[in-house]
Amino acid sequence: MDLRQLRYFVAIAECGSFSKAAQRLHIAQPALSQHVRNMEIDLGVELLFRSPQGVRPTEAGETLLRHARVMLGQMEVAREAVRGQQSEPEGEVRFGLPGTISQMLCVPLITEARRRYPKVKLRVAEAMSGFVLDWLREGKIDLGVLYRTVTDKGLEARRVLSEDLCLLGPVAPMGAPHPAAGPVPFAQAAGLTLILPSPGHGLRDLIEERAAAEAVRLTTVIDLDTYGQIKLLVEGGLGYAILPAAAVQREVEEGRLKTWPMGVPVLTRDLHVVRPSDRPLSQAVRVIEELAHATLIGLVRDGVWRATLVDPDDHAAP
Incomplete structure (x- = not known):
């Protein structure tokens, strides 16, 4: 296996079909199918369930998917390290938000991210908090916002605010x-x-x-x-x-x-910005994490979000 095959496999698993993955990757579908078949022969296991409705990973495929996401992420971090930290942040950042947070944070965060980091592609996915936590565990997203702290060894939570x-x-x-x-x-x-x-x-x-x-x-x-x-x-x-x-x-x-x-x-809940702690983070992920933190603080300071900051000395984005 090589990184190209892993990238292809991740795309197929995320798209749920060979045809959609082929469009996303801009390659021919037969070639994509052959790459997966070669991987299955090499590993000696079936990686995908195939049906008229599409494809989904087998148990072995899920295991490979988790490792593939980590390896591809580490390759991106290594690429940035070679280029040097003085370069402008670039690359994709996948951010998961619960609905109540998304309606407050999404627009100002994306707007400011585009202004500051034009080479960063920020992809925001909205879901219930339980799904966001699962995505973080599975490596499907790089950052998430949750209303509870996490006990997972591979995740690190940063408490920002408390709201009634x-x-x-x-x-x-x-x-x-x-x-x-x-x-x-x-x-x-x-x-x-x-x-x-x-x-x-x-x-x-x-x-x-x-x-x-x-x-x-x-x-x-x-x-x-x-x-x-x-x-x-x-x-x-x-x-x-x-x-x-x-x-x-x-x-x-x-x-x-x-x-x-x-x-x-009073019934309150805390808000945390959560990131993986068991793998390196790209420069793009780090700057978006800090920007999200600063944007949340700014929303509270400006009275847009009725909440209490955990650290009153925290600073918002300028």
Whole structure:
């Protein structure tokens, strides 16, 4: 095997088909298929399941995929080291963001990255926090933002800010009266008809941990993993939700939704920028990590993101 074959294999696995990978790599599909077949013969194992719907890695293929991503990343780092650190950062950076963070961070981060580092290709993927963590573990992304610290030996988390969660409801009461003005105790919020992310989602886990600590039961009518749809259902009067204030700021200002602060103790969650610690990082990844950190700080300092900085002395991007 050589690095070219590994690059081809990664593209096929990510695209899910030979034809899409061939288009992405700008090579003929038969040649691509032959490269994979040569790898399978060389290794003595089948690397891909082939079906009319496309292809996906076998168990052996998944193992090769993890190692291939690491090797290709290390080659990129080595290439940069040879060129010298004084050169302008360049290359691809894959960044994973949960939806509530993406709607706040994505546009200013991409805008500033294009201005500062025109040779860096920033690819942002949006998914629930559990998927972002899996992508980091599997080497599918270079950086991620998570609402929880990580215990994986191969990952390093940098805590940036802490934000309060609030109770979200429709403007007009739905059947029963709204909660009274002022902070709503968690036990009272848990007794409302709630629309929450499904179990396994970071926010849902946090809410369930608080419910267990207070020995209360959550009344969940709908499990939904899309924040935009959760807000629409709440606006339509189907229930209440527990979300960060920053995620609903626009709808509240437009008079479409109503929020209540959560009572003592306040329900909060921390935000971390996470990167791999078990492999070298390219110069492009390092500068985007620092830019993301600085951009988050700037959003808080400018009042765009209602949150508390972990380190008040942190500096935003100029």
